[in-house]
Amino acid sequence: MRIVQLSVIALELLRATYGAGSNSSFRLRITDNFTQLPVSDAEITFRSLGDGSSPAEAVVFHGGSVTIPFSNSAAEFQFEIAAEGYAEHRSARILATNAQPAYEIALERQADFEGQVIAPTGLFASGAQYFLCTDLTEVTLRPDRTFFTRSRAPGVTGNSGRFRLSPDPSGHSILIAHDLGYARRPLAGWTNGMQIRLQPWARVAGQMRINGTIAPSQKIALRAPDNALGRTRMTLLNFDGATDEHGRFAFENVPPGEMILVWKLPAGEGAVAYSHPMAFRADSTKPAIDFDLAGRNITGRIEAPGAMTLHAADYDIIAQIISQPEDVPLELWQPGASAAQAFSARVDGQWALTAPVIPAGEYSLRLTCINRKSQRALELAATIHIPAGVGEADLGAIRVNVVSR
Numbered sequence: 001m002r003i004v005q006l007s008v009i010a011l012e013l014l015r016a017t018y019g020a021g022s023n024s025s026f027r028l029r030i031t032d033n034f035t036q037l038p039v040s041d042a043e044i045t046f047r048s049l050g051d052g053s054s055p056a057e058a059v060v061f062h063g064g065s066v067t068i069p070f071s072n073s074a075a076e077f078q079f080e081i082a083a084e085g086y087a088e089h090r091s092a093r094i095l096a097t098n099a100q101p102a103y104e105i106a107l108e109r110q111a112d113f114e115g116q117v118i119a120p121t122g123l124f125a126s127g128a129q130y131f132l133c134t135d136l137t138e139v140t141l142r143p144d145r146t147f148f149t150r151s152r153a154p155g156v157t158g159n160s161g162r163f164r165l166s167p168d169p170s171g172h173s174i175l176i177a178h179d180l181g182y183a184r185r186p187l188a189g190w191t192n193g194m195q196i197r198l199q200p201w202a203r204v205a206g207q208m209r210i211n212g213t214i215a216p217s218q219k220i221a222l223r224a225p226d227n228a229l230g231r232t233r234m235t236l237l238n239f240d241g242a243t244d245e246h247g248r249f250a251f252e253n254v255p256p257g258e259m260i261l262v263w264k265l266p267a268g269e270g271a272v273a274y275s276h277p278m279a280f281r282a283d284s285t286k287p288a289i290d291f292d293l294a295g296r297n298i299t300g301r302i303e304a305p306g307a308m309t310l311h312a313a314d315y316d317i318i319a320q321i322i323s324q325p326e327d328v329p330l331e332l333w334q335p336g337a338s339a340a341q342a343f344s345a346r347v348d349g350q351w352a353l354t355a356p357v358i359p360a361g362e363y364s365l366r367l368t369c370i371n372r373k374s375q376r377a378l379e380l381a382a383t384i385h386i387p388a389g390v391g392e393a394d395l396g397a398i399r400v401n402v403v404s405r
Contacts, residue, residue: 038064
């Protein structure tokens with residue numbers, strides 16, 4: 001048995017009441033480390049370690065919570081916990097005078113997760129892919145309603161729609177994909193035998209406009225937000241499209257839930273940038289959405305800081321214009337540190353800046369300059385102001401500062 005650290009869940013101690021020869025008690029709550037539910041039918045063996053002569057007192061309880069009395073005449077005590085489907089745990093030696101009023105212990109689950117997949121029609125979902133999402137996996141979803149991972153192959157349900165998954169130390173949710181629907185079920189609150197009912201795949205359709213005018217022949221794409229699968233990264237593969245002559249677009253077989261629609265813009269030498277992200281909820285019952293962009297096309301010229309001499313042709317430059325949170329100094333703020341709207345920009349070999357459809361406001365211009373020979377990165381930044389109005393806005397000279405190198 002291994003020693004495990006106890007997590008104290010009470011704030012006030014009872015040491016003041018612990019006199020010599022007096023009796024005290026503590027509350028013990030035992031949970032599943034994945035589901036966070038109480039573990040029933042656990043057996044606790046409590047041992048007084050005062051003089052080595054006290055017999056072990058075995059206490060069996062049900063419901064995952066128990067009060068254990070002990071005598072303060074014992075210098076130390078220790079307890080062990082055993083439950084079917086869990087690794088055995090032994091506490092550290094605890095001084096009676098330092099005992100806390102309550103402890104919470106998460107037992108290490110060894111039993112499999114078992115359940116059943118139900119289609120939106122109410123029938124068993126045979127042939128469904130299932131997978132345990134972990135902190136170390138990445139899931140790639142395809143428009144054909146299947147997914148794959150680089151770590152291990154997903155399982156497939158049989159005729160009854162049943163599945164079984166072995167626990168993983170960083171597992172947090174179950175992912176299901178089937179011809180008829182999709183689901184993600186967190187492990188918190190899970191009990192074996194539960195059914196997972198699939199949600200129908202969504203169709204995302206709408207129309208794109210730029211400054212109120214229909215935008216034909218524009219490349220767009222769908223992307224998954226960072227939390228689409230909890231702590232597991234989701235990539236949408238080949239969820240790309242283009243608007244027709246009326247600015248309309250449509251995506252089929254989209255997983256229901258929060259999604260991001262982006263404008264795909266050229267970023268130089270065959271590269272593509274994802275710009276103007278719009279978050280929305282994909283739902284099979286949701287009507288068409290509007291992808292309305294508004295702002296000014298901007299130009300400017302980048303000036304190197306101080307006496308630095310930089311040749312743009314020596315670098316691959318990734319440029320972004322990002323809404324800067326208020327009250328955060330530019331040198332302390334990093335993209336992704338808070339919710340921010342990001343727009344793609346381009347910097348050519350002469351340090352000329354261009355960016356389409358940028359709304360009026362204050363922004364952080366961020367340049368990641370990667371030296372083509374050494375591959376070392378230089379981070380440059382400046383605060384810029386986009387004035388209100390219509391038509392192109394020339395920002396003139398933009399003096400950037402070095403953020404990191």
